[in-house]
Amino acid sequence: MTLLRRQARAEVIESDICIIGSGITAALVAEKLVEERPARIVVVEAGDDTVPLAERSAHRARFVAYGESPWGRDHIDGMTADGIQSRSMQVGGLAMHWGGVTPRFSPEDFRVKSLFGVGHDWPVAYEELDPFYHEAERRIGVAGEQGPPGLDPRGNPFPMPPIPLTYNLALLKRWTDSAGIAMWSQPSAKNSVAYGGRAVCCRNDTCAPVCPVGAKYSPDFTWNALRASRRVELVPRTLVRRLVVEDGSNRIARAEAVRRDRGGANGSPVHFRARTFVVAAGYAWSPHLLLLSRSDRFPQGIANRSGMVGKYMTGHRNVFAFVKLPLRLYPGMNEQHSLVTKQFMRPSKLDRYVRHDLRVWESSVGRRPRLKGDDGAVLLGDALLADWRRRSTEGTARVRAYYDVIPDRESALTLNESAKNAYGDPQPRLTFRDSPESAALRAHTEDSIKALFQRMARAGNGEILRSGVDDFQDHPAGGCRMGDDPASSVVDSYGRAHDHENLFVVGAPTSVSGGCANATLTFLAVALRQATAIGRE
Amino acid sequence: MERVRGPRAILAAIATPSQRSPNAALIQALGDAVLPVELGAGGVTRAVAEFQRWMDGYNPGAEANHGYGTGRIGQLPADPRPQWRSQLAALDADARRTGRPFSDLPRERRQALVRAALHNERGDALPNPLLARHVALALLAHFYDSPAATDLCYEAQIGRQQCRPLSAQRQEPVALVRNGR
Ligand SMILES: Cc1cc2nc3c(=O)[nH]c(=O)nc-3n(C[C@H](O)[C@H](O)[C@H](O)COP(=O)(O)OP(=O)(O)OC[C@H]3O[C@@H](n4cnc5c(N)ncnc54)[C@H](O)[C@@H]3O)c2cc1C
Numbered sequence: 001m002t003l004l005r006r007q008a009r010a011e012v013i014e015s016d017i018c019i020i021g022s023g024i025t026a027a028l029v030a031e032k033l034v035e036e037r038p039a040r041i042v043v044v045e046a047g048d049d050t051v052p053l054a055e056r057s058a059h060r061a062r063f064v065a066y067g068e069s070p071w072g073r074d075h076i077d078g079m080t081a082d083g084i085q086s087r088s089m090q091v092g093g094l095a096m097h098w099g100g101v102t103p104r105f106s107p108e109d110f111r112v113k114s115l116f117g118v119g120h121d122w123p124v125a126y127e128e129l130d131p132f133y134h135e136a137e138r139r140i141g142v143a144g145e146q147g148p149p150g151l152d153p154r155g156n157p158f159p160m161p162p163i164p165l166t167y168n169l170a171l172l173k174r175w176t177d178s179a180g181i182a183m184w185s186q187p188s189a190k191n192s193v194a195y196g197g198r199a200v201c202c203r204n205d206t207c208a209p210v211c212p213v214g215a216k217y218s219p220d221f222t223w224n225a226l227r228a229s230r231r232v233e234l235v236p237r238t239l240v241r242r243l244v245v246e247d248g249s250n251r252i253a254r255a256e257a258v259r260r261d262r263g264g265a266n267g268s269p270v271h272f273r274a275r276t277f278v279v280a281a282g283y284a285w286s287p288h289l290l291l292l293s294r295s296d297r298f299p300q301g302i303a304n305r306s307g308m309v310g311k312y313m314t315g316h317r318n319v320f321a322f323v324k325l326p327l328r329l330y331p332g333m334n335e336q337h338s339l340v341t342k343q344f345m346r347p348s349k350l351d352r353y354v355r356h357d358l359r360v361w362e363s364s365v366g367r368r369p370r371l372k373g374d375d376g377a378v379l380l381g382d383a384l385l386a387d388w389r390r391r392s393t394e395g396t397a398r399v400r401a402y403y404d405v406i407p408d409r410e411s412a413l414t415l416n417e418s419a420k421n422a423y424g425d426p427q428p429r430l431t432f433r434d435s436p437e438s439a440a441l442r443a444h445t446e447d448s449i450k451a452l453f454q455r456m457a458r459a460g461n462g463e464i465l466r467s468g469v470d471d472f473q474d475h476p477a478g479g480c481r482m483g484d485d486p487a488s489s490v491v492d493s494y495g496r497a498h499d500h501e502n503l504f505v506v507g508a509p510t511s512v513s514g515g516c517a518n519a520t521l522t523f524l525a526v527a528l529r530q531a532t533a534i535g536r537e
Numbered sequence: 538m539e540r541v542r543g544p545r546a547i548l549a550a551i552a553t554p555s556q557r558s559p560n561a562a563l564i565q566a567l568g569d570a571v572l573p574v575e576l577g578a579g580g581v582t583r584a585v586a587e588f589q590r591w592m593d594g595y596n597p598g599a600e601a602n603h604g605y606g607t608g609r610i611g612q613l614p615a616d617p618r619p620q621w622r623s624q625l626a627a628l629d630a631d632a633r634r635t636g637r638p639f640s641d642l643p644r645e646r647r648q649a650l651v652r653a654a655l656h657n658e659r660g661d662a663l664p665n666p667l668l669a670r671h672v673a674l675a676l677l678a679h680f681y682d683s684p685a686a687t688d689l690c691y692e693a694q695i696g697r698q699q700c701r702p703l704s705a706q707r708q709e710p711v712a713l714v715r716n717g718r
Contacts, residue, residue: 167708369681
């Protein structure tokens with residue numbers, strides 16, 4: 001399918017479209033391009049092939065028993081960011097580990113400047129993304145419940161019925177109803193019925209890090225199908241080190257890479273030539289690659305005339321609590337499934353700006369077995385069991401709210417010249433920072449959410465066992481921000497680099513802000529919209 | 538769709554007894570002393586056998602599941618079995634000083650020795666069994682972390698972390714059948 005020839009030093013692989021990275025975003029973009037374009041597509045992935053489905057049950061057993069990593073060779077020594085970054089460089093990327101929780105952002109997330117006077121609007125509205133959200137839900141298979149249409153607008157129903165509420169969640173929903181909060185079943189990329197040739201969820205309850213039956217979507221399923229159809233060539237174990245711009249134009253000429261599994265410690269060089277290049281390497285490695293591609297002609301890296309590559313890294317923090325409630329709950333029914341609401345996405349214009357989601361899970365916090373009784377004596381035999389039983393007659397709910405953090409321009413990914421990988425390339429350093437307006441709102445936001453938790457506890461005659469703030473930016477994104485103005489963004493809303501007509505960056509890195517919900521479905525909707533322009537230039 | 542095997546079947550298949558494990562008779566005597574009588578003799582024997590299999594299947598230093606949001610790659614702890622074996626031997630030696638081997642002591646006397654050994658342990662939780670500083674604590678932590686223990690506590694068939702029909706999660710778990718673990 002691809003043309004291979006030997007040059008003096010580097011192997012050359014040619015295609016029409018070269019996609020860098022094989023994470024969930026790349027998988028969906030490749031699948032769409034294959035369906036819609038007669039193009040030769042090559043995908044380059046730095047990591048190794050992943051653990052096949054047939055072996056996951058055994059790996060899960062060892063994870064449950066001992067806490068062993070179920071993913072074997074899922075990372076590359078020396079390739080790591082200083083800052084928030086989970087490790088997963090393998091075919092399928094981070095979504096081999098993910099929990100499969102797939103809410104949409106709210107319409108307001110895309111218009112915070114116009115609606116609330118804070119942050120920045122996205123160059124694309126929710127209404128434009130709605131069909132692409134639906135396409136993403138269909139491609140990965142999302143089981144979901146339609147929330148109240150005013151809060152949860154959608155043009156099409158979910159492709160699968162919702163994951164049913166557990167007995168526990170049904171009781172907890174009655175509690176949140178009594179607190180005046182409308183909640184529903186969290187949309188999830190988990191099969192509530194057989195879908196896409198994959199099994200129905202059977203509540204193994206280890207979705208993150210591993211589903212042993214394939215009921216949770218992971219990108220390897222898409223890659224397996226695309227590779228079997230021979231319509232995509234996926235080249236694993238091959239790290240792209242830089243993109244090179246054609247002499248005399250701004251077009252990207254080639255991606256220079258190294259095959260890690262050939263040529264000894266230095267690897268074997270390989271050049272990918274293509275008409276179009278798509279960087280789908282996730283929020284950290286995408287801006288990193290653009291910065292690494294610096295040259296005499298582009299000393300700040302490529303696509304970076306604006307100086308915006310690596311800037312405006314986004315995410316959201318969360319406030320959480322464990323609430324003791326006078327309810328007989330049974331922890332373990334399906335701990336990874338939750339209730340969700342979007343009721344707090346729309347603050348009144350008169351209020352100080354606070355926006356957040358809210359989720360509720362069953363929990364066993366405060367109800368686990370312990371070694372010593374209240375008197376400090378060691379409990380053995382039936383006494384330990386009796387103590388556990390006594391403390392388990394009531395239930396605990398876990399509640400958590402992701403809140404909107406407005407990123408600062410200097411919330412940034414930079415090259416860390418003091419940490420280099422095996423090939424001598426500096427590694428990324430990530431420093432997340434709130435904008436001054438967001439920093440000024442932080443205490444008020446967190447206090448408001450804690451007050452909401454208190455109100456909820458009171459409504460259920462309950463009590464907060466403990467609460468806190470997870471002080472890191474979850475669902476990180478940004479670094480190649482999209483926008484209409486080339487002076488303040490890296491790519492347009494279709495992911496095309498303002499500076500290079502045949503270079504696209506897709507998904508997470510192009511996000512303008514982090515929203516207030518798990519963000520991967522939004523990365524996918526954005527990327528599928530971006531894919532409509534790829535290969536048409 | 539690919540055929541998948543349950544975690545317990547797989548663990549049973551991978552675990553082979555090893556010379557490094559604590560003495561089987563002593564560990565059974567320990568189990569009889571510290572596990573709930575409510576389990577019944579068969580239940581205690583099963584729980585002890587599962588603990589043995591778990592120990593035998595352990596791979597010290599294996600790569601740990603990655604933390605979220607961090608690049609750190611962790612390793613599982615060193616093999617705890619040599620230490621646990623000597624602790625069991627110490628319990629037995631203490632018992633023999635009173636005239637009888639640990640296995641032959643009445644249950645209350647065995648419990649008293651274990652209580653003394655666990656006196657300084659943290660009381661508000663049970664640890665990850667791999668990190669338990671004493672073999673008795675490891676056995677307790679391993680049992681109480683099992684789905685069977687949760688079912689016993691709630692006297693209901695919850696089946697935590699086991700493959701169960703999704704639709705059944707709407708209903709309150711049915712009552713536990715006594716001695717039907
Ligand atoms: C434990 C865990 C649970 C999560 N749960 C959820 C959840 O429930 N819901 C949710 O919305 N999100 C969740 N997430 C986040 C979600 O997994 C990510 O947002 C998503 O997978 C990102 O996909 P991506 O395609 O943007 O990038 P990635 O998955 O990072 O893929 C990028 C790929 O590109 C490759 N690559 C990078 N640089 C190069 C290069 N130079 N050359 C070649 N290849 C390269 C990498 O190896 C990688 O495979 C979770 C994440 C983790 C770790």
